[in-house]
Amino acid sequence: xxxxxxxxxxxxxxxxxxxxxxxxxxxxxxxxxxxxxxxxxxxxxxxxxxxxxxxxxxxxxxxxxxxxxxxxxxxxxxxxxxxxxxxxxxxxxxxxxxxxxxxxxxxxxxxxxxxxxxxxxxxxxxxxxxxxxxxxxxxxxxxxxxxxxxxxxxxxxxxxxxxxxxxxxxxxxxxxxxxxxxxxxxxxxxxxxxxxxxxxxxxxxxxxxxxxxxxxxxxxxxxxxxxxxxxxxxxxxxxxxxxxxxxxxxxxxxxxxxxxxxxxxxxxxxxxxxxxxxxxxxxxxxxxxxxxxxxxxxxxxxxxxxxxxxxxxxxxxxxxxxxxxxxxxxxxxxxxxxxxxxxxxxxxxxxxxxxxxxxxxxxxxxxxxxxxxxxxxxxxxxxxxxxxxxxxxxxxxxxxxxxxxxxxxxxxxxxxxxxxxxxxxxxxxxxxxxxxxxxxxxxxxxxxxxxxxxxxxxxxxxxxxxxxxxxxxxxxxxxxxxxxxxxxxxxxxxxxxxxxxxxxxxxxxxxxxxxxxxxxxxxxxxxxxxxxxxxxxxxxxxxxxxxxxxxxxxxxxxxxxxxxxxxxxxxxxxxxxxxxxxxxxxxxxxxxxxxxxxxxxxxxxxxxxxxxxxxxxxxxxxxxxxxxxxxxxxxxxxxxxxxxxxxxxxxxxxxxxxxxxxxxxxxxxxxxxxxxxxxxxxxxxxxxxxxxxxxxxxxxxxxxxxxxxxxxxxxxx
Amino acid sequence: xxxxxxxxxxxxxxxxxxxxxxxxxxxxxxxxxxxxxxxxxxxxxxxxxxxxxxxxxxxxxxxxxxxxxxxxxxxxxxxxxxxxxxxxxxxxxxxxxxxxxxxxxxxxxxxxx
Numbered sequence: 042x043x044x045x046x047x048x049x050x051x052x053x054x055x056x057x058x059x060x061x062x063x064x065x066x067x068x069x070x071x072x073x074x075x076x077x078x079x080x081x082x083x084x085x086x087x088x089x090x091x092x093x094x095x096x097x098x099x100x101x102x103x104x105x106x107x108x109x110x111x112x113x114x115x116x117x118x119x120x121x122x123x124x125x126x127x128x129x130x131x132x133x134x135x136x137x138x139x140x141x142x143x144x145x146x147x148x149x150x151x152x153x154x155x156x157x158x159x160x161x162x163x164x165x166x167x168x169x170x171x172x173x174x175x176x177x178x179x180x181x182x183x184x185x186x187x188x189x190x191x192x193x194x195x196x197x198x199x200x201x202x203x204x205x206x207x208x209x210x211x212x213x214x215x216x217x218x219x220x221x222x223x224x225x226x227x228x229x230x231x232x233x234x235x236x237x238x239x240x241x242x243x244x245x246x247x248x249x250x251x252x253x254x255x256x257x258x259x260x261x262x263x264x265x266x267x268x269x270x271x272x273x274x275x276x277x278x279x280x281x282x283x284x285x286x287x288x289x290x291x292x293x294x295x296x297x298x299x300x301x302x303x304x305x306x307x308x309x310x311x312x313x314x315x316x317x318x319x320x321x322x323x324x325x326x327x328x329x330x331x332x333x334x335x336x337x338x339x340x341x342x343x344x345x346x347x348x349x350x351x352x353x354x355x356x357x358x359x360x361x362x363x364x365x366x367x368x369x370x371x372x373x374x375x376x377x378x379x380x381x382x383x384x385x386x387x388x389x390x391x392x393x394x395x396x397x398x399x400x401x402x403x404x405x406x407x408x409x410x411x412x413x414x415x416x417x418x419x420x421x422x423x424x425x426x427x428x429x430x431x432x433x434x435x436x437x438x439x440x441x442x443x444x445x446x447x448x449x450x451x452x453x454x455x456x457x458x459x460x461x462x463x464x465x466x467x468x469x470x471x472x473x474x475x476x477x478x479x480x481x482x483x484x485x486x487x488x489x490x491x492x493x494x495x496x497x498x499x500x501x502x503x504x505x506x507x508x509x510x511x512x513x514x515x516x517x518x519x520x521x522x523x524x525x526x527x528x529x530x531x532x533x534x535x536x537x538x539x540x541x542x543x544x545x546x547x548x549x550x551x552x553x554x555x556x557x558x559x560x561x562x563x564x565x566x567x568x569x570x571x572x573x574x575x576x577x578x579x580x581x582x583x584x585x586x587x588x589x590x591x592x593x594x595x596x597x598x599x600x601x602x603x604x605x606x607x608x609x610x611x612x613x614x615x616x617x618x619x620x621x622x623x624x625x626x627x628x629x630x631x632x633x634x635x636x637x638x639x640x641x642x643x644x645x646x647x648x649x650x651x652x653x654x655x656x657x658x659x660x661x662x663x664x665x666x667x668x669x670x671x672x673x674x675x676x677x678x679x680x681x682x683x684x685x686x687x688x689x690x691x692x693x694x695x696x697x698x699x700x701x702x703x704x705x706x707x708x709x710x711x712x713x714x715x716x717x718x719x720x721x722x723x724x725x726x727x728x729x730x731x732x733x734x735x736x737x738x739x740x741x742x743x744x745x746x747x748x749x750x751x752x753x754x755x756x757x758x
Numbered sequence: 759x760x761x762x763x764x765x766x767x768x769x770x771x772x773x774x775x776x777x778x779x780x781x782x783x784x785x786x787x788x789x790x791x792x793x794x795x796x797x798x799x800x801x802x803x804x805x806x807x808x809x810x811x812x813x814x815x816x817x818x819x820x821x822x823x824x825x826x827x828x829x830x831x832x833x834x835x836x837x838x839x840x841x842x843x844x845x846x847x848x849x850x851x852x853x854x855x856x857x858x859x860x861x862x863x864x865x866x867x868x869x870x871x
Binding site: 574643668 | 783816817820826828839840843848852
């Protein structure tokens with residue numbers, strides 16, 4: 042018995058000194074013993090715990106687990122190193138590893154169970170952190186956007202350490218500050234305060250970025266003496282951990298974690314934060330490179346889009362307006378384009394995403410036109426041909442530029458932050474200047490932006506140059522066309538004739554449309570309308586030759602069929618193959634009888650004196666000039682006195698999306714209701730058919746047949 | 759700017775040039791070059807299929823007519839769209855055979871001695 046008593050006392054001593062919580066319970070699950078380590082782990086004193094059911098330690102969802110453990114112990118079986126969760130007195134959950142053994146009475150019956158609980162919370166957290174680190178690594182590897190990378194970093198680092206708030210700061214080399222790239226858990230005022238920190242500031246985060254050393258401040262006694270000037274209340278956070286984000290040897294930012302309660306950072310926690318920061322740093326660097334690449338690609342796309350927009354029109358002002366409209370807001374908040382003129386410069390366009398702001402700039406332009414001798418800005422760039430970059434537009438620059446107080450007020454109102462002026466240079470001469478200003482966006486232009494602006498200017502300058510070249514050619518072709526086509530044609534007695542030549546919409550080259558009228562001595566009158574395929578000077582030149590050749594055949598006495606077939610032969614001698622469609626009508630001005638050939642041309646229309654409109658749809662032959670050597674079929678008709686004959690080219694009725702039929706119907710309707718007089722009729726038809734810009738040039742000839750009885754005198758029109 | 763898609767194939771002893779899109783001033787040089795090249799190639803008569811062509815201007819007509827003048831058995835297939843109307847108005851359908859379908863063009867080619 043003394044031996045047993047000695048053993049029992051010895052056992053008691055061991056139990057009370059154990060670092061492991063040792064608890065025993067009876068067959069009913071009531072606690073019968075409770076050692077000091079159990080008090081430390083679970084929070085209950087021995088007096089509080091003994092006599093209570095063991096279930097006070099069991100989370101509700103694990104009640105079944107406890108019944109099973111007790112049943113096994115009472116059945117004589119033990120449980121070893123069973124990892125589970127238990128509740129403390131204050132409701133926290135702790136991870137424990139349980140070893141349960143049956144307690145046998147000397148007689149061998151089992152009276153209860155002893156439970157040894159080892160606190161494995163820290164081990165468990167370390168394991169979770171390892172899992173989390175693995176998870177974070179995989180996620181970061183997937184992220185390609187800096188903001189997403191920052192979000193992944195914060196969303197994992199905070200819960201892993203139980204931090205209450207966290208932030209990531211990244212150095213902005215341009216402004217020399219550490220900028221907040223993302224944060225969690227801080228008040229809006231806190232975020233606002235640390236949005237931009239000068240790199241040389243005495244702040245925990247900037248210190249870490251400067252030194253490259255992590256900072257672990259466990260409580261306010263460590264924190265506040267070092268950062269007594271830290272804005273905010275002393276009670277804001279008790280503990281912080283800050284780890285630099287480093288690629289190579291150079292820190293480019295830092296992760297900061299803040300805790301409301303004092304927090305001792307275990308070696309394991311420190312290792313975790315350093316590891317996750319290293320992963321995030323690599324991911325951020327990749328994201329930055331990717332972002333640069335994406336920006337370059339966007340710039341390229343922008344330039345491609347820009348050059349497409351610029352080449353699709355040949356009008357200089359329209360080109361520049363498009364340029365400006367494309368530039369805002371993508372690369373500037375304001376964009377203005379000035380062109381060099383003989384006596385200085387002319388503002389072509391000012392663009393801003395907001396029309397009200399644009400009005401402000403226009404007002405400024407109107408009230409204070411730029412001085413052509415100004416030492417900076419567009420006038421200077423026009424003179425020197427050299428670009429200007431203002432990474433900042435300080436107040437002094439505005440004061441210097443302002444002519445008076447009102448001017449200064451307007452300049453200030455523009456809210457200019459940064460600006461660039463680049464010359465528009467083509468074939469060695471400065472055509473104008475492109476001004477790009479950032480305002481609302483707050484963007485500060487750099488050399489890199491300047492490179493993009495210069496590329497843009499190059500495209501624009503080439504487009505302007507191209508448009509000017511085109512305009513010269515277009516004007517030359519139009520001049521040729523006008524020289525080849527008489528504006529008025531002499532009409533013999535008994536007929537009244539009106540002609541119109543309608544150029545196609547702006548930006549389109551002149552076509553090869555023509556009309557002609559040849560009066561002979563024998564009362565016969567030849568009326569012709571034709572159309573050479575193709576555009577530009579070539580088509581106009583071919584038209585001139587065809588018109589002359591056909592006149593010659595007519596004057597030589599050839600009837601329409603013979604004249605047109607000869608014209609077909611003439612076209613084979615042209616240097617470049619061409620094709621033309623035409624209508625040739627030979628009218629006897631005394632009788633009204635006519636013979637005609639329609640060569641691949643839309644049908645002439647006749648309005649009878651009673652207003653009915655009919656088509657001269659007898660088919661004559663296919664177009665001339667394609668080497669098919671087809672003989673013309675002559676058709677006949679008679680014009681009653683008072684009827685009107687309308688010849689035209691397909692440009693008048695053809696709409697690309699609709700074909701010919703709707704336009705022809707419209708033309709018939711216009712002719713039916715047009716005034717009973719050649720000039721008025723031509724005006725009415727032109728007005729009706731050109732409500733939209735024409736896709737193609739058009740020629741129109743209206744002939745009103747009076748008949749000889751009217752004895753109308755010869756007239757010139 | 760007009761869009762055009764030209765596809766060439768040899769089918770049933772005919773060379774078929776299928777035009778998808780618009781033939782106008784900007785696309786007719788390509789159209790014309792394809793006709794010239796195919797027209798001079800052996801492997802049977804050339805058929806230009808305009809079923810999927812939504813617009814045909816006078817420069818396109820000129821290319822067709824030149825093709826017709828140079829290559830024997832030249833034919834055009836046009837459904838009932840804009841090109842058919844233009845081929846009719848210009849009376850080109852009186853000089854160059856125009857068929858409603860490719861099948862009819864093939865049949866006509868087979869019937870020819």
